[in-house]
Amino acid sequence: MSREVRVRFAPSPTGPLHIGGVRTALYNYLFARRHGGKMILRIEDTDSQRFVPGAEEYIIESLRWCGIEIDEGVGVGGPHAPYRQSERREIYLKYAKQLVEAGWAYYAFDTPEELDALRKEAEEAGKTFAYNYEVREKLPTSLVLSHDEVEARIARGDQWVVRFKMPVDETVAMDDLIRGHVEVNTSTLDDKVLYKSADALPTYHLANIVDDHLMEISHVIRGEEWLPSLPLHYLLYRAFGWEDTRPEFAHLPLLLKPTGGGKLSKRDGDKMGFPVFPLFWLSPTGDTAHGYREDGYLAEAFINMLALLGWNPGTEQEIFSMQELIDAFSLERVSKAGARFQPDKAKWFNAQYIHHLSDEQLAPIIQPILKEHGVVVSDEQAGRVAGIMKERVTLTTELWDLTSFFFVAPTQYEEKLAKKQWKGDNPAMLGKLREVLASIDDFSKENTEQVVKPWIEANGYSVGQVMNTLRLALVGAGKGPGMYDVTEFIGKEECLKRIDNLLSNLQPIE
């Protein structure tokens, strides 16, 4: 009885995919994988006005980065190709006509300008204009025009649209996998446009139902903003006679702004200082937007964070690999209420992931950053440095500031630390420490510590005093790992050089 699970992610290429869209794609993907089904990518480019070049490529690259694999669709092909709606035009016209012939839809000849005027008029009268059963027979449609007149108008090139003839006073009973049973009376609905002659393309509603049917989609998992059009979609399945294979629906809660009201929008990111897009975006008009990838997030952490925004496993586990998400995912555990997006939590997830990376995994992440700053070292060395510092990394973009002193001697000294350490006996003490270090042959951190520690005690210094003065010389600032990690990595020669630098370049404070 249960058929093959086939889900689709169907974005419209009107700009970069934002994280709400990524989450929708992710839930579709998890559901498909969980049930051994197929994930389809369909591009819904039925709005010729809002098409943005590059958006489709951006969407595909984003999904790839996130690890969301497409089984069938744009970029991969498949048995139902083409998967771009603009390449399926003839299909929709045929179905639109079928609906008109069966009496489920009609031609309407109003112009957009005329409708705008009607809306304005209604608004001034304190009402809302709705193109519905109350007004459709007063407007120039095939419902009132003679057959010949309709034919003549079409033949002479008048612009027309096909509208759905919404039934009057009927209850549509629907079931949603997340929200349960929902009922709506059709009299509250209007006659939606299904097809427009102006660009010979369908609107979302028609294209969506036709393609989901043709592509044998079993489950439609999409954002809650589509819930209001679900009755229309149910009715369309009925009008086409496809009710027996109508997919099941699941409407996901929306992602809300971190503060204030409303759903997360594309502009929030730069305004509030966090990315709303997976990848950096450069629009054809030159506008740019931050992306998680370029801002230093790991795809796995990003996905983990997104997965838990609106879904939870019912256990206290928080860190999930993609495979673990697949194994644990179910639509029943998706919450109903909108989820406020929390940038801080995204950072926390990222830090967790970075902390658990091995030196070998860290190397390819830090290498490009080092190269950018002209540092050429082996993967082994790069990984080692990243490994030493990873516990204080939240975003990979911080890696350079955190590790630069391993490769580059300080050129200036942090005032706060200098004030605290570069006074009293400390300059003299550092001079003596230099001699001690100069006498050491094995600069491994264990050995250095073995030599220096007794020396500190024997001379009555405190560990903090010695280490922080040394830190001033080697790092130049009050940050970084244990000093023996630093001495070992930079080596004896560099170590002594940096001490000499400090000794000869900075006047003691006081």
Added chain:
RNA sequence: GGCCCAUUCGUCUAUCGGUUAGGACGCAAGAUUUUCAUUCUUGAAAGAGCAGUUCGACUCUGCUAUGGGCUGCCA
């Protein structure tokens, strides 16, 4: 305005009629520490309101309030 959806700590959430309402982020305090971090411990912090149903409601029902979505020849 109309229609629809939702409502547990500041935020993400657990709970599916009987719990000291649990966890996580963030916040605060303490411990560790060689700086910065990390880590650990502890703490503050919640059932929108009002009626019902019930021996008993966070959980079920209704109303109100609040939030959100839709109301385009956009998706």
